[in-house]
Amino acid sequence: MTANNDKSNFSALNEQQLQLLSSAASALNKDQLIWASGYFAGMASHASGVASAVPSTSTSVAEQPTLTILYGSQTGNAKGVAQSYSTAATEKGFQTKVVSMADYKPRQLKNETHLVVVVSTHGEGDAPDDAVELHEFLASKKAPKVTKLKYAVVGLGDTSYEFFCQTAKDFDSRLSALGATALVDRLDCDVDYEEAIAAWSVAINDKLENELKPVVTEQITQLRPAANAVAESLYNKKNPFEASLSDALKITGRDSIKDIRHIEISLEDSGIEYAPGDALGVWFSNDEQVAARIIEATGTEADTEVSIGDAKFSLLDALVNKLELTLSYPGFVKAYQEATQQAELGKLMQDKTALREFLSVSQIVDVVLKYPAKITAQALVDALRPITPRLYSIASSQAEVEDEVHLTVAHVEYEANGFTHQGGASGFLSSRLEEGQQVKVYVESNDNFRLPADPSLPIIMVGPGTGIAPFRAFMQERDATEAEGKNWLFFGNPNFTQDFLYQTEWQAYLKSGLLSKISLAFSRDQANKIYVQDRIRENGKEIFEWLENGAHFYVCGDALRMAKDVESALLELVAKHGNKSESEAKEYVTNLRKSKRYQKDVY
Structure with missing residues (x-):
C-alpha cells in the first residue's frame, strides 16, 4: 500500500494532524515509539471509558475488614514491595490500605484486624528511619495487647550482613508477644527477592481468602490510562536503560589513600527524569580474570553449560555476567561446603564469629582459593546468588546537566592472595568500562531524601x-x-x-x-x-x-x-x-x- 493510499483511507486524521504525528514519530527511537503506542492506547481507552490494564477500584462493602500494609523503607525497596502486594491483594477483592510507618500512629495498632509489615534492616540490625518510632513503640510498655490481630511480616535484608533482617524479626517477635496471630511464617528476603515475594503473595492471599473476601454492594472503577503504566515501567530494575559512559575522572590527589571517581553517564534519548536525592541503579559485569581463577580453583570448565532459572549459559558467561562474585556471604559458604565436603571450611563454619571476620575481608574468589575443592559447574552456580545492581546517590541535577547523570564513586581496589581485587560496580565503572561503552542503569526514586518544598527554608x-x-x-x-x-x-x-x-x-x-x-x-x-x-x-x-x-x-x-x-x-x-x-x-x-x-x- 502506498503512502498516499494510507492517507486517503485513514480519515481519522486530517493532513495537518498526520504530518505532525509523522514528524514527531520520526524523532523517536524504538523504546520511545513503544512507549508512545502505549500512551495513545491509554488515552483512547480513557476517553472511551474502557478500563485500563491497571484499574483501581473503590468498593462499598458490608463490614469488610481492611488489610493494612505498613512499610518501613530506607531506599524505597520495602515501599515498592508493599505497593506491589497491595495491587495483588486488591485484585483478589481485598480492601487494602498502604501506609508508611512514618505516617502511622502507633496506638492505631490496637484497632487493626489484619496487618502486613514490610520492613528493611540497615547497619547493625537498625530499623530504617521511617520505622524507628513504631519499632520503639512495640518494644515499650506502651504497646497494647492485640489478641484480635492477624499479621504477616516480610523482611528485606542482605545475608552478607550479620544482622540479617533483624528489624523484621523484631516486629514478628513483638507482635506475637502482644498476642497477635501470624497468618504465615515470616519471610526473610535476601537482595534478590522477587521470586520469594511472588510465592509469598500467593500464600498470604490464600490465607486471607475467607477472612477478607468482600461483600460487594457497589463497585466504581476509576480509570487510569495504560500509558501511565507503560511510562512507569519503561526503564526500571528489570528493564534498565542502556546508557553510555561519558567520563570517569579521578578527583582525589595522587597521594590520597582514597580513589574517588567522578562518573558521568549519558541518558540521551532515554527520556529518563530524576530528582535531587534519587539514586542510580547500576548493573555491572564481573572481572573475567576473577571468574577464571574461580573456575581453576573449583576444577570446573569455562564452556560447561549451566542453568540459571530457565536460561542456559556457559559457566564463564554466568560467572561474569549473572552471578555475585565480590560480596561474600554465609549462604555461599554453606552451599559450597555441603557440595564439596571441604573439611577445613567445615571447621571454620562452626565458629560464626571467625567466619564473619573472614568473609568481611574476602571475595568469593578468596573463599575458593583458600578452600579449593572439586565441584560440578551447576552446583557452583547454584551456590552463588544473582548479581544485583548497586545503588549510587546521584550527584547532579537535571536542571544543570540535562540528559546526563553524575555519580561520585569510591573505587575499591586492593591486593590480596597475589592479585588485584576490585569492587563489583566500582571496578566496572572506574576500570573495566571504557568511554563510550554501554552501562545498564535505572533511577531508584528516594522520597525520603528530598529538598524542602519551600525553597526559602534553610x-x-x-x-x-x-x-x-x-x-x-x-x-x-x-x-x-x-x-x-x-x-x-x-x-x-x-x-x-x-x-x-x-x-x-x-x-x-x-x-x-x-x-x-x-x-x-x-x-x-x-x-x-x-x-x-x-x-x-x-x-x-x-x-x-x-x-x-x-x-x-x-x-x-x-x-x-x-x-x-x-x-x-x-x-x-x-x-x-x-x-x-x-x-x-x-x-x-x-x-x-x-x-x-x-x-x-x-x-
Whole structure:
C-alpha cells in the first residue's frame, strides 16, 4: 500500500494532524515509539471509558475488614514491595490500605484486624528511619495487647550482613508477644527477592481468602490510562536503560589513600527524569580474570553449560555476567561446603564469629582459593546468588546537566592472595568500562531524601567522603531554581590537599553566596583527628538556631559509624542549646524526622 493510499483511507486524521504525528514519530527511537503506542492506547481507552490494564477500584462493602500494609523503607525497596502486594491483594477483592510507618500512629495498632509489615534492616540490625518510632513503640510498655490481630511480616535484608533482617524479626517477635496471630511464617528476603515475594503473595492471599473476601454492594472503577503504566515501567530494575559512559575522572590527589571517581553517564534519548536525592541503579559485569581463577580453583570448565532459572549459559558467561562474585556471604559458604565436603571450611563454619571476620575481608574468589575443592559447574552456580545492581546517590541535577547523570564513586581496589581485587560496580565503572561503552542503569526514586518544598527554608548538609554526592545535586538544583534558603555544608575526608571533593565548585558557591557556610573536617591534617560530628558540636548553638528557624538537616554516608556519631552530636546540641533533658532532646529529633526535616541517605 502506498503512502498516499494510507492517507486517503485513514480519515481519522486530517493532513495537518498526520504530518505532525509523522514528524514527531520520526524523532523517536524504538523504546520511545513503544512507549508512545502505549500512551495513545491509554488515552483512547480513557476517553472511551474502557478500563485500563491497571484499574483501581473503590468498593462499598458490608463490614469488610481492611488489610493494612505498613512499610518501613530506607531506599524505597520495602515501599515498592508493599505497593506491589497491595495491587495483588486488591485484585483478589481485598480492601487494602498502604501506609508508611512514618505516617502511622502507633496506638492505631490496637484497632487493626489484619496487618502486613514490610520492613528493611540497615547497619547493625537498625530499623530504617521511617520505622524507628513504631519499632520503639512495640518494644515499650506502651504497646497494647492485640489478641484480635492477624499479621504477616516480610523482611528485606542482605545475608552478607550479620544482622540479617533483624528489624523484621523484631516486629514478628513483638507482635506475637502482644498476642497477635501470624497468618504465615515470616519471610526473610535476601537482595534478590522477587521470586520469594511472588510465592509469598500467593500464600498470604490464600490465607486471607475467607477472612477478607468482600461483600460487594457497589463497585466504581476509576480509570487510569495504560500509558501511565507503560511510562512507569519503561526503564526500571528489570528493564534498565542502556546508557553510555561519558567520563570517569579521578578527583582525589595522587597521594590520597582514597580513589574517588567522578562518573558521568549519558541518558540521551532515554527520556529518563530524576530528582535531587534519587539514586542510580547500576548493573555491572564481573572481572573475567576473577571468574577464571574461580573456575581453576573449583576444577570446573569455562564452556560447561549451566542453568540459571530457565536460561542456559556457559559457566564463564554466568560467572561474569549473572552471578555475585565480590560480596561474600554465609549462604555461599554453606552451599559450597555441603557440595564439596571441604573439611577445613567445615571447621571454620562452626565458629560464626571467625567466619564473619573472614568473609568481611574476602571475595568469593578468596573463599575458593583458600578452600579449593572439586565441584560440578551447576552446583557452583547454584551456590552463588544473582548479581544485583548497586545503588549510587546521584550527584547532579537535571536542571544543570540535562540528559546526563553524575555519580561520585569510591573505587575499591586492593591486593590480596597475589592479585588485584576490585569492587563489583566500582571496578566496572572506574576500570573495566571504557568511554563510550554501554552501562545498564535505572533511577531508584528516594522520597525520603528530598529538598524542602519551600525553597526559602534553610538546609544543613552533612556529607563526608562520597556522601557529598547528593548535596552537589542539591546545590545545582537550588542554584538553577534561585532558591532563597540558606545552605550550610559539613564535609570531611582525610586530607585537604588530596581529598577535598569538588573543591572548586564549593568555593564558587561560597563566593557567589549560594553556599552560606562550609565547615570542613580533614581528619589527618593535624595530630588529633577531627570528624564532621566534631564540627557539628563546635557549631551547636548556630545549628540549633537554624533548626528553630525551620532548617532541614540531611546526612549522607556511612551508616555504621558516621551517621550514628552525627545523630549523637545532634542530640547533644539540641539538649545543650535548647535547654532540654535527654528525653526531650530525643523527642525533638524524632519530631524533626517525622516532619521530614531530618533525613538520611546512609549505606
